[in-house]
Amino acid sequence: MKFKKHYVSILAIAFLFASCTKDDVAENDVPLGAYDNGILILNEGNYGTPNASISYISNDFLTFQNNIFLTVNPTKVLGDVAQSMSFDNDKAYIVINNSNKVEVVNRYTFESLGTITENIKNPRFSVVLNGKLYVTNATSKAITIYDATTFSYIASIELNKTAEKIVTANGKLYVMNGAYGYGNQVTVVNPTTKAIVSTITVEEGVNSIEEKNGVVYVLCGNSARSKLFKINSSSDTATSFESTTLTGSLNMDVEGDKIYYTSGAGVYVMNTTATSFSETALISVAYTPYSTFYGFNVIDGNIYTADANGFTADGTVTVYNSTGTVVKTFTVGKGPNSFYSNK
Template identity: 70%
Template sequence: MKLKNLYLGILASAFLFTSCSNNDSDDNNPAGVYDNGVFILNEGNFGTPNASVSFLSNDLSVFQDDIFNAVNATAVLGDVAQSMSFFGDKAFIVVNNSNEVRVVNRYTFENLGVITEKLENPRYSVVLEGKLYVTNAISKAVTVYNANTYEYIASIALDKTDERIVAANGKLYVMNGAYGSGNQVTVINPLTNTVATTITVEEGINSIEAAGNMVYVLCGNSDKSKLFKINTTTDIATSFESTTLKDSYNMDIDGSKIYYTSGVGVYVMDLNAASFSETALLTVADNNYSTFYGFAAIDGRIYTADASGFTADGVVTVYNDKGVVLKSVNVGRGPNGFYDNN
């Protein structure tokens, strides 16, 4: 359902012109109408420019669907909203099949511009030292842009799958795998825009997260699940595995906890754990590939998304850290990610 009711219209009008250029806002002093909440990225149907972004407030009382269209009535977000990253008061939305990165104000969602140069099926992005790094599936390169002016700077050829990307300890770590295939992480030196080293992990690499000076990589296949911890000072990885849990897929880090999925279950372990937890915190209904199409752990809550087979609106469910349902909302087609906007 699309909740664009009178209450939300009044709320948006009240805050639309309030803005701030930093991330230090709080609930009492919001930087804009879309501060203090979570963005839900809905990729839309492939080949159809119906990507959208939904917003859910931290207190779960305010939900608004398709906020890009609500704020920018004459603009179209595009075809397949793949991922999002932040820099100051900007949000960079990678629109995969449109071959562009849409730039908006993260607090008002006002359209600020679009990046298209050298993008070939872009996937994920991260900002480091004022530069935007974008992975590209077709060119198999990471393209670099000025995060303030959006100007193209360089391309870093990897000549292999480049998917999710994170920054840690002044370096970039790129996941060389997608759709259950791949077993490497490429480390990039951003000072020279060159590959520093390649780290081999387990076949089935699917998630990568940075926390402090460590990078965590989750791999899952039909035989096992394996977690790698990369020391970003030495780029040496240690690991542990479970042959009971197989095909672990999604991973997110929230505070001192690692949350991950396997089958229809959500599991949690400590950041410094030396073994997997094999007891599910919660389980969801199995809906084929739509199950856990989006997943995140944010501020002690677990966010899951069911894509509903891309034939109907996706469904997002929010749980507390005990696995109790707090909220369920219908969003756009193909919800694939959650982004904390605080």
């Protein structure tokens, strides 16, 4: 009799656990908005014309939509040159370069949450760390700081040099001091003291910076060589290797244990543990300067590339799998320059 009671109790607990588990799974599967579980494509638009836009592709490629910001916010204009985007919890911060603002939206519904303009001077890139939004500004050559929730201005960090792409590692900010093929430094900033910790000299033509597992990867490319630096974020010391055969490398993206990058008409890949560049292209395409690979990112093993089509027509997005086979193509807005996972 006692055994039977225990057996019934065990069955009841098991049923309750199974029911809760099913409910939890079902709840976790519910999208947080129309643009959850997909890829956001930033289309910068034509310079001097407020025709920037954002496109959405679902992870299964079955749903595709252009102009999602305008669709959700029909009375607002995204602006002139959508440069970059960063995220914090359910918020997306869209840096609008020539409009001198940062548009804030709910990343899943794209409902407008506010606009940041104070002390924004030709903004380029942004990142959120410990509840604060850090924005690099080309004209003022400074990092401006905002409360990531209220969007109020806090302070500025003067760099007095090119302020471009920015990442965080080990509680610090790493700012690329180069753009358009020029520049050879990375500035390290302590966000707590707002002081410059160090300046790391890399190779002329610094163009990409990524953080992965505490390592800051910096790619540089010029007409003489391509050079990759790996910065230890604990000591801020760097090691590097180069190729003088594969020159002018651009568009680095680090995914898992792989480093992807472009050079001319090719997409290349090497391991994060590599000590030399891969010089065999995974993907080769027809090449037009300042148009081919205008946008490039790797997300969940898929390689997303964008051709700006000379900014005379809408951009073309081509998605490849990890072996370099075309998976899908889409026509998006003008000047697609970057892709972001939204999940």
